[in-house]
Amino acid sequence: MLLDSTPGNQAEKDGPPNISVQSSYMIDDAKTKLEMACPHTVSCADIITFAARDVVTMSGGPRWNVLKGRKDGRISKAAETINLPAPTFNVTQLIQSFAKRGIGAKDLVALSGGHTLGFSHCSSFEARLHNFSSAHDTDPSMNSEFAQKLRKKCPKPNRDHNAGEFLDSTLSTFDNDYYRRLMAGKGVFGSDQALAGDYRTRWIVEAFAKDQSLCFKEFTASMVKLGNVGVIENGEVRLKCRVVN
Template sequence: MGKATLFAAAMFLFMTLVSLSEGELDAHFYDLTCPQLETIVSETVRNASIHDPKVPARILRMFFHDCFIRGCDASILLDSTPKNQAEKDGPPNVSVRSFYVIDDAKAKLEKACPHTVSCADIIAIAARDVVAMSGGPYWNVLKGRKDGRVSKASETINLPAPTFNVSQLIQSFSKRGLGVKDMVTLSGGHTLGFSHCSSFEARLRNFSSLHDTDPSMNTEFAQGLRKTCPKPNKDPNAGQFLDSTASVFDNDYYKRLMVGKGVFGSDQALYGDYRTRWIVEAFARDQSLFFKEFTASMLKLGNGGVLENGEVRLNCRVVN
């Protein structure tokens, strides 16, 4: 084989590796360029969670809401401008908080390994960390995402709403390449969650012409929520945890659905529909099964819509 042929073969191999690194994610993507990455993100998230117990639920929700719009491209982190209202200011995202945690991690990473780690990868790692530190499963996050340059508040209409029925949920998740089992599994992320009254109070009064309260709700549970969310409600922060062990990642969420104590209509609907009831029952019986499926579905969600022509933002709030 001549030198020219060897050179051509070497260049072909090089270009193949480059294209793979750009289009595919890899758990070891930053091993050489930023070996401190996992430690920096984990310590940042843990310290923030110590000072604010709501951080884990907020970071997990941030990951979901980011990935559901344009794929996991950190578009939820971009600030609005005079000419554009960004995703974070869309109605479903007004209550998404703790962006400062990602900002803090990014600032530390820019000092440790400048211009290297994408904001999208930081969110994905942070979401895994809040699950694991709350007692849930740990998984190797695949990395190599790029950050998007587009963020539109109008697109947040595509996020699944707490009022959705199962058919609407299935349709919403299928747009992200996620099946019925993925949908029920990822809904279990509500085990780390809190909701303000506005997201479920329609279930508590004047629900229908036949029922004042949503009949799928446990009666005593509904009465308690009515006290938590009185009319008129003078406390804008009033609300309810989405399961009874809100700081622990476990399968209590599914157990509560089986006794009519789902807070959102979309949650309780999972137990009322034959297409999803069996999955709820399986996860309520077997927490290890839920953890296994949650890991698989998080990886599936996190790997969807990966950008090949994005950028690595220097500041997660603005495009370069």
């Protein structure tokens, strides 16, 4: 995720779904300080896992213990981003995509709560706003006032490639507002909104919308699980996060 593209290789961070991945300079700063304090010890994979935990805690969310000792990979391919779940996925596709990584439906709903923070470009949700289907111009699962607001932000044609919307109304606060918005038809992505419309996940969305401490507890447990997905044994501790040693 952190490796830069090279003349012969387009790296994962430059794959189409990673349009927002630009801030790895913060990881570079942390790495420089760690290399001075404790050379060749803390991997970039561990740093990014700490950073994910810290941004949640600093935004008012829970804190948890990060397991350490991950190694960094040596291969990064943009083509592999095809394996990421897409914002157009339905619940069956989301469940399958997470199951491939050994993560269940409750984790899927808990982790989607990460969308209480951050921003999305129009390209990730504009298909819900214009010519959605032969019967509906706009996705009928979207609240109509919310759809109108998003259509203004993302008109068709849209010449501003940076345009988009924040994923939740409390943009830099980690809370359970995301789930309350799903219940009101105000999810930005089709994949988010689908969680509130399917019997397998709706009851979990309802429970998290009602109870923030339950939502924090489950998010924490699921983040620990996610942090154990794809951990490699034959890696290295990179000296610089953007290039292999």
